[in-house]
Amino acid sequence: MSSRDVVLARVRRALADVPRGEGPYDPPVPRDYRRVHGTRTPEETVELLAVNLADYRALVHRCAPAELPSLIGRLLAARGARTVVVPPGLDPRWLSAADVSVVPDRAADTARDLDAVDSVVTGCAVAVAETGTLVLDGGPDQGRRRITLVPDHHVCVVRVADQVVDSVPQALPRLSPRRPLTWISGPSATSDIELDRVEGVHGPRTLEVVLVGAGAEHGGAG
Amino acid sequence: MSRSFLGMPAFPRAAAVSTRDTRLRANLAHATHTIRDKRARAVAELDDWAQLRAAGAAIKDRTLRHLDHYLEQLEESVVAAGGRVHWAADADEANRIVARLVRETGEREVVKVKSMATQEIGLNEALADAGIRAYETDLAELIVQLGDDLPSHILVPAIHRNRAEIRDVFRREMGKWGRPAPEGLSDSPAELAEAARLHLREKFLTAKVGISGANFMVAESGTLVVVESEGNGRMCLTLPETLISVVGIEKTVPTWQDLEVFLQLLPRSSTAERMNPYTTTWTGTTDGDGPRTFHLVLLDNGRTDTLADTVGRQALRCIRCSACLNVCPVYERAGGHAYGSPYPGPIGAILTPQLRGVAGPLEQSLPYASSLCGACYEVCPVAIDIPEVLVHLRERVVEGGPVTRHGARVVLKPAKGHAAERAAMRAAAWAFDHPGALRGGMRLAARTRRLHPRRLPGPGRAWSDTRALPAVPAESFRDWWQRTRGGAAGPERGGRT
Missing domain, CATH: 3.40.50.10420 (NagB/RpiA/CoA transferase-like)
Known part of the structure; x- marks a missing residue:
């Protein structure tokens, strides 16, 4: 008898009290929790996203689509970034005003190669306002998971018109479980010393979020 | 390591x-x-x-x-x-x-x-x-x-x-x-x-x-x-x-x-x-x-042994958030190492004895590592009734009975060291079944109340080291009820007779 059979047989014996006719989806699950907490206009939802991102120490910027290249250029210059890794499907115009050497993400590159890169610029799949979360799903403008992990500075662009949702229950149906996902809520942090939060451990220690299409830029450039 | x-x-x-x-x-x-x-x-x-x-x-x-x-x-x-x-x-x-x-x-x-x-x-x-x-x-x-x-x-x-x-x-x-x-x-x-x-x-x-x-x-x-x-x-x-x-x-x-x-x-x-x-x-x-x-x-x-226990299986809902540790007055004072497993605190007190069985002294002691205050249940995000499982496991330790170990049904012997508890519970069960004896016992206790010690002798001493024994009233509730009918005849209710 394989261990698989042993464990499954134990499970079945343990569940002798469950009526024979009960199916796997029969035990009721009440789903009367909220799909969204509160009512907001689309502008208020974007504002909440900005507030919650900033609350967890992400640096938030806003701009109109035409201003995006110059804003990204300024953010990279302020950081002193000389090399920037980008996913294969990133709109080349985004970096058109940046005075940096662009490193394409190549499968042959090792983690150590990425460690020598200053910054990474990506888009995202979804942003969740209530939790201040960006979700990356490896789409063409986001790339492999490692490129947003190893460099210490991540600039993530959110198109507010079609990428911002209010809540976690609204985000999941827009994401495919088949794709590897990374949910990011602020820069790397830890609560491991005296249960108090400090930012900056292994992931990018600086996370800059650009909300595109939400009016003019405001807030400090990192 | x-x-x-x-x-x-x-x-x-x-x-x-x-x-x-x-x-x-x-x-x-x-x-x-x-x-x-x-x-x-x-x-x-x-x-x-x-x-x-x-x-x-x-x-x-x-x-x-x-x-x-x-x-x-x-x-x-x-x-x-x-x-x-x-x-x-x-x-x-x-x-x-x-x-x-x-x-x-x-x-x-x-x-x-x-x-x-x-x-x-x-x-x-x-x-x-x-x-x-x-x-x-x-x-x-x-x-x-x-x-x-x-x-x-x-x-x-x-x-x-x-x-x-x-x-x-x-x-x-x-x-x-x-x-x-x-x-x-x-x-x-x-x-x-x-x-x-x-x-x-x-x-x-x-x-x-x-x-x-x-x-x-x-x-x-x-x-x-x-x-x-x-x-x-x-x-x-x-x-x-x-x-x-x-x-x-x-x-x-x-x-x-x-x-x-x-x-x-x-x-x-x-x-x-x-x-x-x-x-x-x-x-x-x-x-x-x-x-x-x-x-x-x-x-x-x-x-799967835990799953076989219809009361204890709720412990398997746990999503390891640790909220129950952070609110527990016992955990806060005793610390995590005292629980003797990677699962400390209230959840550990119900998980460890179920995952490992209650044959060892550590596992037998864990269901008692609680004041049953219920703060753990209140904060649990998946509503595990930890106090309920603790009491259930205490009963298993003291009384023994059928359990599942390594997938097989076995009958657990009552744990050693709980003889006085078992005897007291048996005596209480008998007394509550025999109203005459209960009444007689209570009257005897009331009459001798000035002679009662402040601390228990023998195996009860450790228990009364940290607890005040309840004072026995001069008259039992049952006698008072029989005499007054719940105060209906008493002056405090305005003498409605």
Whole structure:
């Protein structure tokens, strides 16, 4: 008898009290929790996203689509970034005003190669306002998971018109479980010393979020 | 890496020592009170918390009641997505499987994401015996590993250490494992975090094998979920060529949609955040992104025995948030090590005796490591009625009876050392069945009340050391009722006769 059979047989014996006719989806699950907490206009939802991102120490910027290249250029210059890794499907115009050497993400590159890169610029799949979360799903403008992990500075662009949702229950149906996902809520942090939060451990220690299409830029450039 | 929970003393003996450790008491009081208030605020932000909690409990119950179905579905989904699934009936088997999988890669070092399941089975020690060095990468696990210490909290295994102690461990030990601590390292949390970043960077960049647990496994899609803060999880889950995840069978949830409940409940309950900094989900393997080989080791190790107990099985709903530890007055004073397992606090007091059985003195003592105040139940995001299970397990310890061990039904003998408790309970049961004797006994007690000792003699002495014996009234309630009919005839009711 394989261990698989042993464990499954134990499970079945343990569940002798469950009526024979009960199916796997029969035990009721009440789903009367909220799909969204509160009512907001689309502008208020974007504002909440900005507030919650900033609350967890992400640096938030806003701009109109035409201003995006110059804003990204300024953010990279302020950081002193000389090399920037980008996913294969990133709109080349985004970096058109940046005075940096662009490193394409190549499968042959090792983690150590990425460690020598200053910054990474990506888009995202979804942003969740209530939790201040960006979700990356490896789409063409986001790339492999490692490129947003190893460099210490991540600039993530959110198109507010079609990428911002209010809540976690609204985000999941827009994401495919088949794709590897990374949910990011602020820069790397830890609560491991005296249960108090400090930012900056292994992931990018600086996370800059650009909300595109939400009016003019405001807030400090990192 | 040499210390383990094997042979730990029973809770009262361990707690008698730890409660006198004033530094430990101060560290724990500081940390648990910090997080308590923050959790309350994070939970208060959601006005549907009660509904989310009920849904979380119901999803877990649905899964547990049909666990065979969901495990088979999960296996099928993981395999279809390019993963390999292994089944382990107990800790030894899981350790053997993992050691073999690592050896097959030809590697002798692995990087690890913090995982309760691998703590539970003693994987690091087993790998060391097989000549494989496991590097813990979670900051608190790193502190525990470098300090040759034991974990004392589910979320923050080094909660018993304050910042100055952590600095000392880093300065003393980091150089023995890799890059030493920076010169002049202070005890500021930011500098300590930076030291951990530098120390582990090289390991992440060169690691070929990663080992993790998982917070959730989605049966319908075969997706695994790891919730973390530091990015060490992302490093271990995405940079190595081979990923091995050891996960308890109860971590299964049926659907992708079910995550909408747990991704709201877990971060707010554990780190008191709206959302933890990083969550990674993956399904089998993905071409060109992340590990090329993925192994899932499904672990029983006492979970099916727990499942067989219709009262105790609710403990398997646990999502390891540690909210119950942070509010527990007993945990705050005794500390995590006194619970003698990687699962301390209220959840440990019901989980350890069920996973291991109640044959040993430690396991027999754990259901008593509680004042039954109920704070743990109140904060539990999946509504585990911990006090109910504690009382149930106390009964099992004292009375014995039929239980399931290693999948077989056995009859447990009553535990030694509870003879007086059993005799008292039997006497009480007899007296309540015999009203005449009860009345006579109560009258005798009332008449002799001036002669009653303040402390109990014999085996009762320890109990009355810390408790005041109730004073026996001059007249029993039954006699008073018979005389006055509940005060209906008494002057205090205005003499309605």
